Amino acid sequence: MILVIGGTGTTGRLVAAKLAAAGRQARVASRRASAEGVRFDWYDRGTHDTALDGATGLYLIAPLGDADPASTMLPFLDLARRAGVRRAVLLSSSAIDAGTPGLGEVQAQLGEMITDLLGRPVRHRAVDEDALTAYHEAHGLAPDYARFLAGLDTAVAAGSEDRVTTTVADVTGRPARTFRDFCRDRLAGAPCAADA
Ligand SMILES: NC(=O)c1ccc[n+]([C@@H]2O[C@H](COP(=O)([O-])OP(=O)(O)OC[C@H]3O[C@@H](n4cnc5c(N)ncnc54)[C@H](OP(=O)(O)O)[C@@H]3O)[C@@H](O)[C@H]2O)c1
Structure with a gap:
């Protein structure tokens, strides 16, 4: 079991x-x-x-x-x-090291993509690490954990996630989908990634 x-x-x-x-x-x-x-x-x-x-x-x-x-x-x-x-x-995260604010450009590009697919505007608004820490704290996270989580986004912005791996194919035997295809499938009511 x-x-x-x-x-x-x-x-x-x-x-x-x-x-x-x-x-x-x-x-x-x-x-x-x-x-x-x-x-x-x-x-x-x-x-x-x-x-x-x-x-x-x-x-x-x-x-x-x-x-x-x-x-x-x-x-x-x-x-x-x-x-x-x-x-x-x-369930872990590979963005554990390093440091700088928000997912920045990546989120901006994803916002454009989702806007395109949804047909209504989705905008990226940059938030620095202190503001994100304050936001997490205001929503109930402990101060040290709030700082840690905000720091992960900083690390991502600094490139900690900038890589393409073969993990999806290695684990599932099928190639990974693009983010655009994932969004399109979800909007069409297709099963989520874990079911695919
Ligand atoms: N979601 C993601 O894509 C993702 C990716 C990478 C890392 N993570 C990390 O994974 C964790 C969250 O995973 P998630 O998004 O799947 O969960 P989630 O949707 O946030 O749900 C939390 C789950 O944990 C249970 N839970 C909360 N406190 C608990 C406690 N003290 N003891 C036992 N169970 C407890 C909750 O149920 P009850 O309230 O009934 O206990 C619920 O089933 C976070 O640490 C996050 O940083 C998430």
Whole structure:
């Protein structure tokens, strides 16, 4: 059984659906999981054993808004290993290093593309790192995590994501779509990337 942490969220929901469609047993875990899922809270150790019972694999998203996720996740991973988990897939980010504001030009170009496809204007507005940090804080993130997230956009603007990889093809066996094709498919009501 695969334990899908954050299985009610944006990515976990899709992972759980994909596993079910592939005939794999998936257990959705979150603080407010439905009756078919299991209650799991990163910060409530008492929820961990039940969630891991029978699990051989894990889909992992880090505890949200936590600037030091390792101190919570590493003990859990130890526990998971002892409970029989042999494989874990972590939703991470490759934009962890470096520094400067916003996604800038990339977002501007994407705005133009979406405007073109939607037929109504979508504009990019540049926001510097301090403003983005303040925005995240105003929306409830802890100050250090707000600064960390804003810093990731700064790193992206500095080029930390400027590369093309073969990962999609390597993992799925089909070539990656362009962003334009992705938007067009979504607008046409096609299944999202995780279903393709
Ligand atoms: N979405 C992306 O494309 C993407 C890409 C790269 C990295 N990330 C990273 O992945 C994380 C978010 O992933 P997401 O977008 O899939 O999730 P999301 O839509 O933000 O949903 C969060 C999920 O985690 C659960 N959750 C929140 N707090 C929890 C806690 N203390 N213990 C257990 N479960 C908890 C939520 O359910 P409950 O509220 O019921 O607990 C929900 O299922 C962030 O760290 C983000 O930076 C996301």
